[in-house]
Amino acid sequence: MPIAAVAKESEVDVLIIGAGPAGVMCANALAMAGVNVRIIDQRPAKVAAGQADGIQPRTIEVLQSYGLAERLLREGNQMHMAAFYNPSPSGGIERTSRAPDVTAPSARYPFEVTLHQGAIEAIFLDSMSAHGVIVERPIVPTYIELSQSEEELKDPNAHPVILKHLDPSEREGDSEIVKAKFVVGADGAHSWVRKSLGISMDGEQTDYIWGVVDMVPDTDFPDIRCKCAVHSNNGSCMIIPREGDLVRLYIQLSDRDVVDPATGRVDKSKMGPEKLLAVAQKSFKPFEISTSGQIDWWTLYIIGQRVASKFSVRERVFIAGDACHTHSPKAGQGMNASMNDTHNLAWKLTHVLRGWSDLSLLQTYEFERRKYAQDLIDFDKKFSKLFSGKPRTQDNQDGVSHEEFLGAFQTFGLFTSGIGVHYEPSAITHNQHQSCASTLIVGERMVPHVFVRAADARPYDIQDLLPSDTRFKILVFVGDVANTTQAERVLRLAEEMGGQESFYRKFGHGNPSKVFDILSIASAKKQDVNYTDLPPLFRQHWSKVLLDDTDMYSRVGGGGYARYGIDQQHGAIVVVRPDGYVGIVAPFDHLKDVNTYFDSFMAQS
Template sequence: MVKESRVDVLIIGAGPSGLMCANALAVAGVDFRIIDNRPIGVAAGQADGIQPRTIEVLQSYDLAEPLLKEGAQMHLCAFYNPGPDGGIERTGRAADVTAPTARYPFKITIAQASIEALFIESLKSQGISVDRPIVPSSLEISQDPEELLDPSAYPVKVVLDRILPSGTTTEQEIVHAKFVLGADGAHSWVRKTLGFTMDGEQTDYIWGVIDFIPDTDFPDIRNRAAIHSSNGSCMIIPREGDKVRFYLQMADKDVMDPETGRIDKHKVTAENLINTARKTFYPYTVNEPKQVDWCSIYIIGQRVASKFSKHERVFISGDACHTHSPKAGQGMNASMNDTHNLAWKLAQVLRGRADISLLKTYELERQKYAQDLIDFDREFSALFSGKPRTSENQEGVTHEQFLRAFQASGGFSSGIGVHYMPSAIVDTIHQGCAPNIIIGERMLPQIFVRAADARPVEIQDMLPADTRFKLLLFAGLLTPEQLTKVRRFAEELELPTSFLQKYNYPAEGKAQSMFDIISITAGHKDDVNFLDLPPTFRTHWSKVLIDDMDVTGRLGGGAYARFGIDETEITMVVVRPDGYVGMIAPSTALESMDKYFGSFLIGKTLNP
């Protein structure tokens, strides 16, 4: 008899995207199961770059520390172009991250296996493991509209086959799920089963990639380096320890089978890739490597899935819905940020606190981002793979062209500039209250001083990814007149008709309350008494901050001016559970806040 089971969320695929989702759901206390078709995770190779925004996201789950400690950090990028003697010469260096508001102004590189291990260890500490090796063999979604709109229903049926050591599949299981996530890679079974197409194109650019410990006299081997040579292009990515990754542009003759016109995998050897590097690096030498970990080859494809979800019951994420070149370091970052966007929405719908329509914003936000990513990647790849300008090739790419594109794309490639368009959860009506906190972008990093003990704190560290909406109350300069306004506003929020009362479910088990209020006053740390604020605005002694410098005079201060917030007004900034600003409103526009939260949250049933 076939075993049957039920689960709230079934995650298919235990790469970075699936594991990010699993970890977020585990933290939120959601019932889920994660399966993978591989007996073990990635051993070597694959993705390796963590962008500044993704470091912030991992920090919000308390997972960034090991990466900051163990990974290589890329602070500088060097640029090389053809020199007069036929070899290459350095034409400049620039900051590797050109995003002024980055909290971490560098990229981290470390093996994908280490990143996966981070999530797996976090899950293990909560008694959860990846179920493997298992493959799905069929997926059906109910056609009943009522069932599809009922968050408590199990409208998705997935048949799973467990792969036995002999390679046969005998143990079969039928899983009834409320929601399914296909995080199963570029050849996604889930995407194909749903009938979604991958729209875009494949380029003619062939690239080899090799991870190794080099022996070379190249002076920028520990910086990111972009090399344009007459022999082709190369990107150098320093890695953890002494390792380095080379992305090498390959000539057709070096990798193609002349009879079939297809890539001949037998030609893709470490020796061939090192030989290509030697030609590209001249006059610098690349000797026999001390150690080779992994090498591979790929043709750049740039595609986005036609849809990211079916009936808001089955979703796809990561490489299953967008593929692009790896040289801008976007793949794994985009993949993890897909499910960082989705997980809190699933959690609130499953708790019965948010309407199922909230899940429509996943495709709305992440599909547009993926399309923007492909457009960026198309331009960046063409510039990187194009022939450099030389005296013989006046039509080629100049150093100035490439540098301009590199620096202009900094906000996007770092993830810092991700901007979600207006929707149910992004309302820009009162943007003017804080013109420099951009609604739809992540909350800017800023150091404040804690009112109770003068300790400097980074505001992003007070915005953990715990499914709560953070309400930043900029209370202004606490004059007697201002305090009167603040107390009156607190009384309004305490009315049973206000959003704070209607939607603020109490904490239950692992499920947090809906809102976390953090008050931020103007003024000086010597003068502010946090007990002057009404209890609604000081739920804990640690939740009242001052826009002032710390006792050393080096950290903090100037936030009101930086954000464009008036110290004589009361301004509320709503930060979504994923760290993005969803709404800003003055205290005089409480009805706007009520309308915002009422558009996607479900009010508590009040006792008669």
């Protein structure tokens, strides 16, 4: 398609198309990193109500790493308990059990937070705005082209992506051509970017049809403020309590409720929020549920489970979020998966744009996130089938039993919480020395734990010292430095790590502390060690030395070495990636393997 002459041309490092959860997460992360970024969206305004609403424990940790969790926790509703209802022998439903909402023992925030998508996006929009980035809307992209020049594609400073867009409120002549180094398509399940690049979505659509309604209920149902899975002979329902007094109901529908027999397609005109509520009322008997207020939001959907055949084209155009994976919303994964896609991508783009890493680093985005998406679809197929299946009763012995459903709910807990996300070995994930930190799993997120600062005994969760600031965190578990022999080992390691052949100097780009943040964690007790005992490299600031000990009142802290499976005498090196995932662990005498790790993807100063 030839491009007509236009009035405006511009260049940008990263252009993001779509300002949903994946897009705003990406834009905010890049804006905080000082990247030249623009974000456009074809919607004239942000989401006002409804849509996605659940934030999982791992995603709360991620928001905390950007300094955004406090607002989420203040504005949102917390779900701590789940309740399960099944058919009663006397007709209607009865509660079968209650259980923790989250089955993830190491979760720092062992609960889900629910808040409507627009409010969640607003947290990012306000943060972006403070860094000078706003969503440009309504902007409709009309044409995208990727250069065929290998020279351009291999030059990280080139702008090989040409994108034409126009403001629908303006004349065609006022459209703009943008030349971008990278483009991120975060434009939803019907992604224009994905379709324009000919990327297929592989998978299938189920037969399960569900309605969703957000409202303030009038009810005598005792677990209305808990997450509830309701299996009734009339169909299944799910309750998700929301901010304030709002509640979301997911209501299973039959074909006759919503399918047009002539076309075989869902006809939204056959159903409305009042009819949805009427279906739910049958499933809730003997309990009453209605509303005297306005319906906040409602929709219908058929569960589809698909993954894009690829997540990038030549590591120059990427797709993220619903643009590359779709699944049912009842496990609360959509928005979380979407935001974690671009959390994974943003630091990699930043490193390449700064010249810190090779373009090859960007290949790990698809490698890591596409496998996760496939795992998510596999999980969702099992969970959707269990949730949408008929309950087991006296007359239906082939149905889903409560034990089967509860077992799946708990077994999948690590996955659904995000805590169990595991990235396979790659250029940025080396697990050859896993045994030296046996329970700090390489490829998984850094497990939270409270340590105390050596200088003043102030307790800190280690995650709060690992912000998403694009730096690799080098955690040196220095062992018992009160022991002379160990203190000498630590000194030798500092000399080796500070040498010209070490990764720290080799990839430090003239100021290693901008690329790497070193923290030291000693197993010695607060009465026995001074932070000044450590070599200067391992105490670059008084706040960077921690102890695996309790606070002054023995309320928190201690036991960190044991929790991570690290020898208290000899210690270990732990490299945490900028996204909070463990990249490599190694004993002191294998620093060369840490050097090799960084050699595989970083660019020399």
